[in-house]
Amino acid sequence: MDKAHLTVKNLVMYYKTLKGEVKAVDDVSFSLLRGETVAVIGESGCGKSSLAKSIIRLLPRNVSTYKGAILFNDLNLMELDEKSFTRDIRWVKITYIPQAALNSLNPVIKIGDQMIEPLILRKKLDKREALEKAAKTLKTVGISENFIHRYPFEMSGGMKQRVIIAMSLLTEPELMILDEPTSSLDVLTQASIMNLLKNIRRSLKLSMIFITHDVSLSSELADKVAVMYAGQIVEFNDANAFYHDPKHPYSQKLMESVPTLRRDKKLDFIPGAPPSLLNPPRGCRFAERCPYVFEKCDKDPPLIYLSEGFYVKCWLYARE
Amino acid sequence: MLALREGIAVNTPLLNVEDLRKYFEIRRGLFGRREYIRAVDGVSLTLESGEAISIVGESGCGKTTLGKTILRLYEPTSGRIVFNGRDITHLSWGELKWYRRETGLVQQDPFGALPSFMTVKKILEEPLIIHGFKDRKQREERIYKALEQVKLTPVEDFIGKYPHMLSGGQQQRLVIARSIILEPKLIIADEPVSMLDASVRIEILKLLQKLQEDYKLGIIYITHDLSTTRYFSEKIYIMYAGHIVETAETKGILANPMHPYTKALLNVIPDPDPSNRFTIKKVPAGEPPNLLNPPVGCRFNPRCENMIKGLCDVKEPPLMKLTENHYVKCWLYARA
Numbered sequence: 001m002d003k004a005h006l007t008v009k010n011l012v013m014y015y016k017t018l019k020g021e022v023k024a025v026d027d028v029s030f031s032l033l034r035g036e037t038v039a040v041i042g043e044s045g046c047g048k049s050s051l052a053k054s055i056i057r058l059l060p061r062n063v064s065t066y067k068g069a070i071l072f073n074d075l076n077l078m079e080l081d082e083k084s085f086t087r088d089i090r091w092v093k094i095t096y097i098p099q100a101a102l103n104s105l106n107p108v109i110k111i112g113d114q115m116i117e118p119l120i121l122r123k124k125l126d127k128r129e130a131l132e133k134a135a136k137t138l139k140t141v142g143i144s145e146n147f148i149h150r151y152p153f154e155m156s157g158g159m160k161q162r163v164i165i166a167m168s169l170l171t172e173p174e175l176m177i178l179d180e181p182t183s184s185l186d187v188l189t190q191a192s193i194m195n196l197l198k199n200i201r202r203s204l205k206l207s208m209i210f211i212t213h214d215v216s217l218s219s220e221l222a223d224k225v226a227v228m229y230a231g232q233i234v235e236f237n238d239a240n241a242f243y244h245d246p247k248h249p250y251s252q253k254l255m256e257s258v259p260t261l262r263r264d265k266k267l268d269f270i271p272g273a274p275p276s277l278l279n280p281p282r283g284c285r286f287a288e289r290c291p292y293v294f295e296k297c298d299k300d301p302p303l304i305y306l307s308e309g310f311y312v313k314c315w316l317y318a319r320e
Numbered sequence: 321m322l323a324l325r326e327g328i329a330v331n332t333p334l335l336n337v338e339d340l341r342k343y344f345e346i347r348r349g350l351f352g353r354r355e356y357i358r359a360v361d362g363v364s365l366t367l368e369s370g371e372a373i374s375i376v377g378e379s380g381c382g383k384t385t386l387g388k389t390i391l392r393l394y395e396p397t398s399g400r401i402v403f404n405g406r407d408i409t410h411l412s413w414g415e416l417k418w419y420r421r422e423t424g425l426v427q428q429d430p431f432g433a434l435p436s437f438m439t440v441k442k443i444l445e446e447p448l449i450i451h452g453f454k455d456r457k458q459r460e461e462r463i464y465k466a467l468e469q470v471k472l473t474p475v476e477d478f479i480g481k482y483p484h485m486l487s488g489g490q491q492q493r494l495v496i497a498r499s500i501i502l503e504p505k506l507i508i509a510d511e512p513v514s515m516l517d518a519s520v521r522i523e524i525l526k527l528l529q530k531l532q533e534d535y536k537l538g539i540i541y542i543t544h545d546l547s548t549t550r551y552f553s554e555k556i557y558i559m560y561a562g563h564i565v566e567t568a569e570t571k572g573i574l575a576n577p578m579h580p581y582t583k584a585l586l587n588v589i590p591d592p593d594p595s596n597r598f599t600i601k602k603v604p605a606g607e608p609p610n611l612l613n614p615p616v617g618c619r620f621n622p623r624c625e626n627m628i629k630g631l632c633d634v635k636e637p638p639l640m641k642l643t644e645n646h647y648v649k650c651w652l653y654a655r656a
């Protein structure tokens with residue numbers, strides 16, 4: 001069996017607020033092989049972005065609990081001190097594109113000068129070499145090399161997002177974490193960014209964590225799918241299995257709410273709202289909205305393994 | 321006289337828009353030349369009462385301006401808007417009061433559309449006061465009814481709340497309640513669900529659909545999302561750079577798109593399918609044009625792979641009839 005590139009085991013990240021402790025990431029496990037993409041899907045507030053930030057250790061200041069294991073190339077990132085994590089991992093081997101990153105480009109600094117910072121700080125290149133590399137990388141994302149001398153306002157949203165992707169490729173990362181990389185872009189621009197991501201992950205053998213609320217869009221990249229609900233992964237499945245036959249009742253309901261363009265189906269929605277992460281219900285967190293709820297659901301369901309590495313967190317699949 | 325008027329209203333469509341244009345004037349510098357952003361440039365459409373149509377296009381294509389001009393939140397540059405047999409194109413603000421009562425707007429960002437300092441009750445009461453409902457009891461009845469219609473129940477739980485105490489879906493339902501409280505005949509819903517989660521989206525769209533059926537509301541649904549239009553509208557207008565480039569019944573346009581732009585849009589929208597990850601999609605090069613200085617001829621011609629040189633980049637195509645309800649603005653379908 002191939003060795004996992006990234007394995008997340010029992011990851012927990014809580015943070016304290018005035019109202020209490022927010023259980024943003026609550027015992028999350030998954031793994032992916034080199035060159036694979038896992039799509040993390042779920043509704044807003046389910047902890048998708050917190051999961052990404054926990055992996056790259058960009059924690060909120062009021063973090064109260066942060067534990068578990070993150071094995072990256074067999075190295076447990078949780079054991080690294082901050083200095084070596086910054087030097088070797090964050091924005092070097094693992095890059096992270098936060099939501100709406102394209103709006104965070106500095107409007108008064110030339111694209112090239114903004115891009116080379118990690119090269120100078122982390123890779124210790126001099127400015128000329130760094131700019132050369134930046135220009136080359138821009139070309140791989142489909143932007144003309146002389147754009148290193150331009151300013152962000154001269155570019156459209158799609159081009160800015162390409163610049164951001166180029167920035168995240170500069171340090172030759174192995175893993176890219178993308179948080180809603182196309183959420184503010186138009187349909188056609190979104191499609192061309194998806195094309196770009198498909199191309200670079202193949203040519204550079206990149207692993208990706210692709211976070212999105214859009215189930216249809218997730219299928220553009222996903223080899224594996226992790227469905228998050230209220231801070232937990234309730235289903236972790238192979239893409240081929242998931243899109244045809246989701247297992248967890250929440251996944252099934254979520255899929256029913258996705259309008260399809262090419263065939264007719266009955267659309268349905270999930271009544272009610274997700275629970276607050278301040279005080280999630282005991283037992284299964286989806287129980288109060290679940291059509292199949294029964295006595296056992298009062299207790300926290302275990303991970304029931306479907307096949308090697310894939311699981312569903314639901315009592316319905318537990319064997320007696 | 322009254323009967324005669326009603327007679328007219330029965331036979332004419334609820335809304336008829338003819339060759340509507342809205343240009344925004346801008347001036348560069350103090351003595352600069354006047355230039356115009358041609359946001360809506362010759363749009364015609366009709367809407368029957370109880371019918372839902374969608375206007376689909378990317379950001380900057382003029383779809384929001386079209387909606388706001390129809391509601392007369394903007395003064396049209398030229399063209400005609402006829403509502404229920406009455407020409408409202410150039411009525412003054414004061415003369416429009418009755419029209420405000422007949423129409424409603426649901427915008428994209430519900431929180432931004434709601435005054436944060438007013439309770440649910442006050443938000444819903446304001447339009448009633450403006451439109452002369454003097455009896456407090458009558459106002460209260462209306463408020464209860466509207467909240468029940470949008471399923472913000474039990475009403476007592478919601479009526480004293482402020483917008484920030486509601487979830488995104490509940491806020492949008494409150495916006496809808498406000499837009500229907502005067503019992504209008506036309507609602508324009510401008511990206512009503514694009515800020516909401518997948519499952520809440522369907523809930524809100526189903527609510528709008530129910531109102532449309534129960535009260536014979538006409539709904540103009542403005543969106544960039546073709547996949548929801550399939551379920552929630554009978555007719556689609558595809559808009560590109562200020563023009564309607566194709567229109568047909570929903571089923572017809574989705575099964576048989578004609579305009580190269582429509583084809584491109586339909587081609588790139590994914591359905592959940594694991595085989596998507598192995599395919600690179602064909603996307604037209606370039607970006608939508610600047611409406612200050614749109615391309616000559618067909619506005620899609622610089623991005624179109626079927627462009628006919630000497631025709632598409634010279635002369636604007638007319639909206640051509642293909643079948644009974646299917647129209648396309650493209651030279652490829654011109655009969656010699």
